[in-house]
Amino acid sequence: MLARRCQQWTAALVSLGLVALPMPAVAEQNLSCDSHGFKYRYCRADTDNRVELIRKHSLFDCREGRSWGYDRYGVWVDHGCSAEFRVGRDGHHDRNKAIGIGVAVLGLAALAAAANSRKQQAQQEAEGDVPAWAVGQFSGYDEQERVEVRLHILPGGGVTGSAGDHEFSGQWRNGQLDAGKQRFRVERSGSGFLATDVRDDRHRVSFRLASSGY
Structure with missing residues (x-):
């Protein structure tokens, strides 16, 4: 689901x-616009507000803002400016x-x-299911109890293990691990996890992954 x-x-x-x-912009095209007799002339074109002077034809200066310019709907020239312009956007x-x-x-x-x-x-x-990273066999050392601890965690939440010579069974539920008579909060750490006793924060066991899967 x-x-x-x-x-x-x-x-x-x-x-x-x-x-x-x-949406596709106006295709780039060239436009010639000439100021005959030093008069103002407006040459219509869909510029998409993008115009570049590429070649001057007249002997007179073509200066943007003074003798040529443009708006969205065309290019204008004045004061004898004659030139070729590139209008529209580059595809x-x-x-x-x-x-x-x-x-x-x-x-x-x-x-x-x-x-x-x-x-x-x-x-x-x-819901009690175990995340993929926590499925497998893990080992750690309980410094408080001074024993080697081994755990086998199954995808459905079932846990079996041993603490020294003592074997136990337990359950993984809601991010916590019930191991025998003890309950630990679990926090992922590297390829393993850190288990902290819910009744004593000083009692911690760091587990490392021994074998993934089941």
Whole structure:
């Protein structure tokens, strides 16, 4: 059920990203605009607010803001300026922008999947299931009891083990480990975990992974 929800959330994020992708910009094109008799002239073109002077035809100076300029709907020239302009957006620029947005969407999808995985693990622990990293055989040394402790933890939460020559059985439930007559809070540490006695914080046992799986 949770895996299905994760797939649905990921699909929704990707769909949202596709909707957010920019519409194709105006194709780049060249436009000639000439100021005859030193008069003002307006040459219509869909510039998408992007214009670049690429070649001057007149002997007179073409200076942006003084003898030429543009707006969204065209290019104007004045004071004898005659030139060729590139208008519209570079398709390569827009492709890069689209790719960047697509990568961001995939990143969001990955974050959603990771968050769902953490939620699933928390739910498993709450229901008594053991997270994958805690399944297997572990060993540690109980300095307070001065014994070597070995544990075998099963996916369903069942625990068997030994403390020195004494064998015991127990249960993993809600992130806690019942081992014989003792109960420990469990915190992941490296490839193993740290078990802290719920009645005595000074009583701790560090377990290392001896063999994964069951």
